Amino acid sequence: MGRVLIIGGGVAGPAAALALRKAGLEPAVYEAYPVGGEDVGAFLTIMNNGMDALAAIDAAEAVEAVSFPATTVEFLDGAGRLLAKQHIAGQISTSHDPRTLRRSALYRALTEEAERRGIPVSHGKRLVDAVVDGDRVVAVFEDGSEAVGDVLIGADGIGSRVRSLIDPAAPTPRYTGLNVLYGYTDDPALPVSTDSYRMIQGKRAFFGYTTSPRGETFWFARLPGPELTRDQINGTTVDGWRRRAAEFFTADNTPSKRIIEATWEEIIGGNAYDVPSTPSWHRGPMVLVGDAAHAASPAAGQGASMALEDAVVLAQCLRDLPRDEAFEAYVRIRRERVERLVATSANDGATQQSEVLSEQLNDRQQSRAWLYGHHIDWAEPVA
Structure with a gap:
């Protein structure tokens, strides 16, 4: 072989x-x-x-x-309240x-x-x-x-x-019930989230963003809705994605809608499957x-x-x-x-897609040593 x-x-x-x-x-x-x-x-x-x-x-x-790097995660609700903040891997020590x-x-x-x-x-x-x-x-x-x-x-x-x-x-x-959008904007007026992912559970949808060292905001949105056809995805313009996404966050007191509306050049949309x-x-x-x-x-x-x-x-x-x-x-x-x-x-x-307590978020991160702490030893032989 x-x-x-x-x-x-x-x-x-x-x-x-x-x-x-x-x-x-x-x-x-x-x-x-x-x-x-x-x-x-x-x-x-x-x-x-x-x-x-x-x-x-x-x-x-x-x-x-x-x-x-983006090593910290912050969880907020639709009212802008901070629910939890911690290292992405919780208290797990990783290399x-x-x-x-x-x-x-x-x-x-x-x-x-x-x-x-x-x-x-x-x-x-x-x-x-x-x-x-x-x-x-x-x-x-x-x-x-x-x-x-x-x-x-x-x-x-x-x-x-x-x-x-x-x-x-x-x-x-299998379609998961979510349309997923990714976008980028370098608008300097937006709130920054350097070395941290800010995860926001809005009233209707989920939004997350982080800020690169160059000041560019990387954001994603998970919007509940029917599965989009290939023609619908290919036929949606940046303006169409922007208007569709912004509508989900109108009732929230968070930066989500501002970030979406400040994105003019590049938004990528599609369906989430597993x-x-x-x-x-x-x-x-x-x-x-x-x-x-x-x-x-x-x-x-x-x-x-x-x-x-x-x-x-x-x-x-x-x-x-x-x-x-x-x-x-x-x-x-x-x-x-x-x-x-x-x-x-x-x-x-x-x-x-539902209300989550800060205690649940902390417990969730701490319970995932099996996930983040996984290590592969290349030299170890496979039996």
Whole structure:
């Protein structure tokens, strides 16, 4: 076993390539889009455990260089009252703090690091089929080209083609009841929240923001409502998103509406989905990582971090065990943790649509040592 085909160049794909190269294998990344993955305009936070996973494959510094810290979280209600304030990981001691950055910046950082380590990354390669030929697998792309490998990793996101090839009866993504918007504004008149996420449970919807060192406000809004069609999403202008979002926060005594109305150039909107459980993570030489295997709603902010953990653990398993045993070990190590996260995130999303007491918020953060304090020891062999 040596050559590994990685389908998807978002978060999990390049991370898996870096981990596999460190494990002594020969990965190659195939991305469907011409320049990178989807949602390039959105932003994310890589949590403590995600940064720990990056450190295990010597990639933390590359991500830190294009991101900024946001280590504290403040919870407010729609009246502007502060309910709780604490470190994102509560009182848990971790080796790494969370980092915030645009998805596009993360894609570039991981892809450039992969290329720097001699890993080939091909764009415009949309997978249409994968044919198992003995112990090998042939990836067939939309442009008519093919690639042959010993392993094929589906890192192709929540709408994974590889998931359906592994199991045609695999569950489809579930709409969580939330439309999610991301926006950016550099209006200097807005209140700043440096090194902190300000989370606001308004009367009708949930809003959060943080301020970059350059004074740019990164914000998101989770708006309850019906699932939007692709045409509705593509046909909504920045002004349309702004007016739709601002309406949800008119009755609140918080900065949410002001921040939204100060955003003129870039707002990205869409639906939030999750995949609570995928029965089959692998079949033959094919295996899933990240959102292709398990997708959480964005409420817990752990999607990217869990994908990074997956990538590192899978590489460790393939380093230490024969392929079939490696896949079994990988699922055994990862399934319970990620499915617990999906359930936790779904609960957070539901809780954020109702009144929450400050004591509940403090207890919630303190109870998550299992989540933020997770550590991967690269040198530890997989049994």
